Each structure stands twice: as C-alpha cells, then as structure tokens.
Amino acid sequence: MAWWETVFDDRYLRLWGPLASPEATEQQVEGIIAYLGVEPGASILDLACGYGRIAIPLAQRGFRVTGLDLSETLLGQARANAAQAGVEVDWHQGDMREIPWEGAFDAVINVFSSFGYFTDEEENRRVLEGVARAIKPGGRFLIDVINRDWQVRQDLQRRWFEAGDLLVLEDPWLDPVEGRAGEVWRWLEGGRWQTLEFDVRIYTATELKALIEAAGLRWITVYGGWTGDEFGPQSRRIIALAEKPG
Missing domain, CATH: 3.40.50.150 (Vaccinia Virus protein VP39)
Structure with missing residues (x-):
C-alpha cells in the first residue's frame, strides 16, 4: 500500500x-x-x-x-x-x-x-x-x-524533536532525480519503536x-x-x- x-x-x-x-x-x-x-x-x-x-x-x-x-x-x-x-x-x-x-x-x-x-x-x-x-x-x-528551490539547499541531517510528550527522531531524504522529498519518523511508545514514513513530489x-x-x-x-x-x-x-x- x-x-x-x-x-x-x-x-x-x-x-x-x-x-x-x-x-x-x-x-x-x-x-x-x-x-x-x-x-x-x-x-x-x-x-x-x-x-x-x-x-x-x-x-x-x-x-x-x-x-x-x-x-x-x-x-x-x-x-x-x-x-x-x-x-x-x-x-x-x-x-x-x-x-x-x-x-x-x-x-x-x-x-x-x-x-x-x-x-x-x-x-x-x-x-x-x-x-x-x-x-x-x-x-x-x-x-x-x-518550495523545491528551498528544499534542495537544506542540510539533510537527522534531528530529534518533541511532539507533545513524545520524542521523535526525524530522518529526511531527497531524491533530486525523481524530485521527491520525504521523512522517516521514529519514536518509542509503550516500549516499542513506532515508525511513520511519507514523501511528496516537490516543485x-x-x-x-x-x-x-x-x-x-x-x-x-x-x-x-x-x-x-x-x-x-x-x-x-x-x-x-x-x-x-x-
């Protein structure tokens, strides 16, 4: 899916x-x-x-x-x-x-x-x-x-951020050929690691x-x-x- x-x-x-x-x-x-x-x-x-x-x-x-x-x-x-x-x-x-x-x-x-x-x-x-x-x-x-012109100038470094009471690891990526950018988010909740992944075409x-x-x-x-x-x-x-x- x-x-x-x-x-x-x-x-x-x-x-x-x-x-x-x-x-x-x-x-x-x-x-x-x-x-x-x-x-x-x-x-x-x-x-x-x-x-x-x-x-x-x-x-x-x-x-x-x-x-x-x-x-x-x-x-x-x-x-x-x-x-x-x-x-x-x-x-x-x-x-x-x-x-x-x-x-x-x-x-x-x-x-x-x-x-x-x-x-x-x-x-x-x-x-x-x-x-x-x-x-x-x-x-x-x-x-x-x-804005793709902005996105391609960014330093794609992992970082931690807070979302409510959750501490989330953000792992960004960029495919300059397909023109897509995405992120993988990981966080520990209930003793288990959870993951969200998403990406979009950037223009x-x-x-x-x-x-x-x-x-x-x-x-x-x-x-x-x-x-x-x-x-x-x-x-x-x-x-x-x-x-x-x-």
Missing part, C-alpha cells in the same frame, strides 16, 4: 496535533481569506482537509465549508472537533483524484503540502483537473506546498505554474508566506493563487 493510505491514522493525530500551534493556524486562516479575497457566505472546498484544522476556523468565520479527505480516522476527528466548536462543515470521505463536484465552489484550497502524493505525475495532474472542474467560473484556487514555482495552467486555471500570483511575503528562492513555501476563467 502507498504511504498515504496508511499514515493518516491515530499516530498521525498524536504527532501532528501538538505541532500545529493555534497561532500558526490563525495566521494561515487569515492569509487564506485575504489571498482568496472571499467574503463570509462563500463556498470553500478544503481538499485533503485532515482533522479540520483549517476548515473549522473558516466555518467559524461564516464560510460554507466542505472538507474532502481519504482518511476516515482524520474525518472522525474532524467531525468531533466541529461539534465541539459548534459549527457545521460538510465532510466527505474520498480520493482527491476523484473530486465529485462540478462548478460548486467559490474557492478550493489545498494546504500544508497535501499535493504531490502520487509517484505517477499523471495522477497529480488529475487532482488539479478535478480542482478546475469543482470551481465556479471566476472562482479561485489556493495551493500551499514546499519549483515554474513547474507548479505549468501544472496549474495545464489544468485550465489562470495563474494569478505566488507568495512566500501567509502575511503577504514576497516569493523568492529562499522562500520555504510556494503559496500559489489561481483563478478559473469565466
């Missing part, structure tokens, strides 16, 4: 939950709203929504949010989180390559490096083609991924722009962060904004 079919489970929740600070989430949500230029009441699809970290705050701000994710575990947590927050989000379980809507949303978002999962690049293109179909004419698409802004335009969307601009940061080779993130013509 592919890593993305198994990694998004209770282990993921235990590790990633503590790493996403409320302050960082707030900044990202405000950046999403500002970049999209949408007003409360607009319909937004959060593609690969996970446990609702972004979808729920958007719903709290008055947006009509739909969340699509493959993981029933993460969606179960998302439903519980939404109920606790007192908001309604339309949650759907499904594969991002098979987006079932046409002309349904004012905007689609795909954030936190939730693109480039598939080793066959045609499958990644299918995702963007589905995004283009799902957006209303004149609607917008915002995608947030790692330059030039490559991502070509993919987005090939899907039928119009490239608008790119940012290097969530507060209007100018994009450059030193930017860790590519935050790209596109629009469906019409």
Whole structure:
C-alpha cells in the first residue's frame, strides 16, 4: 500500500496535533481569506482537509465549508472537533483524484503540502483537473506546498524533536532525480519503536505554474508566506493563487 493510505491514522493525530500551534493556524486562516479575497457566505472546498484544522476556523468565520479527505480516522476527528466548536462543515470521505463536484465552489484550497502524493505525475495532474472542474467560473484556487528551490539547499541531517510528550527522531531524504522529498519518523511508545514514513513530489514555482495552467486555471500570483511575503528562492513555501476563467 502507498504511504498515504496508511499514515493518516491515530499516530498521525498524536504527532501532528501538538505541532500545529493555534497561532500558526490563525495566521494561515487569515492569509487564506485575504489571498482568496472571499467574503463570509462563500463556498470553500478544503481538499485533503485532515482533522479540520483549517476548515473549522473558516466555518467559524461564516464560510460554507466542505472538507474532502481519504482518511476516515482524520474525518472522525474532524467531525468531533466541529461539534465541539459548534459549527457545521460538510465532510466527505474520498480520493482527491476523484473530486465529485462540478462548478460548486467559490474557492478550493489545498494546504500544508497535501499535493504531490502520487509517484505517477499523471495522477497529480488529475487532482488539479478535478480542482478546475469543482470551481465556479471566476472562482479561485489556493495551493500551499514546499518550495523545491528551498528544499534542495537544506542540510539533510537527522534531528530529534518533541511532539507533545513524545520524542521523535526525524530522518529526511531527497531524491533530486525523481524530485521527491520525504521523512522517516521514529519514536518509542509503550516500549516499542513506532515508525511513520511519507514523501511528496516537490516543485519549483515554474513547474507548479505549468501544472496549474495545464489544468485550465489562470495563474494569478505566488507568495512566500501567509502575511503577504514576497516569493523568492529562499522562500520555504510556494503559496500559489489561481483563478478559473469565466
């Protein structure tokens, strides 16, 4: 099985939950709203929504949010989180390559490096083609991924980090020929070593722009962060904004 079919489970929740600070989430949500230029009441699809970290705050701000994710575990947590927050989000379980809507949303978002999962690049293109179909004419698409120009400059050293009460060993790797980067996480829990492995296709802004335009969307601009940061080779993130013509 592919890593993305198994990694998004209770282990993921235990590790990633503590790493996403409320302050960082707030900044990202405000950046999403500002970049999209949408007003409360607009319909937004959060593609690969996970446990609702972004979808729920958007719903709290008055947006009509739909969340699509493959993981029933993460969606179960998302439903519980939404109920606790007192908001309604339309949650759907499904594969991002098979987006079932046409002309349904004012905007689609795909954030936190939730693109480039598939080793066959045609499958990644299918995702963007589905995004283009799902957006209303004149609607917008915002995608947030790692910047390959930044990634290739990093020193790929093992390091330890804390995730809640867990101490995790991170072992990163980069394949410059296939253009994929990944990490192996190991930690000791309950007297046993646990492991998570994941990797994604990493893109330059030039490559991502070509993919987005090939899907039928119009490239608008790119940012290097969530507060209007100018994009450059030193930017860790590519935050790209596109629009469906019409």
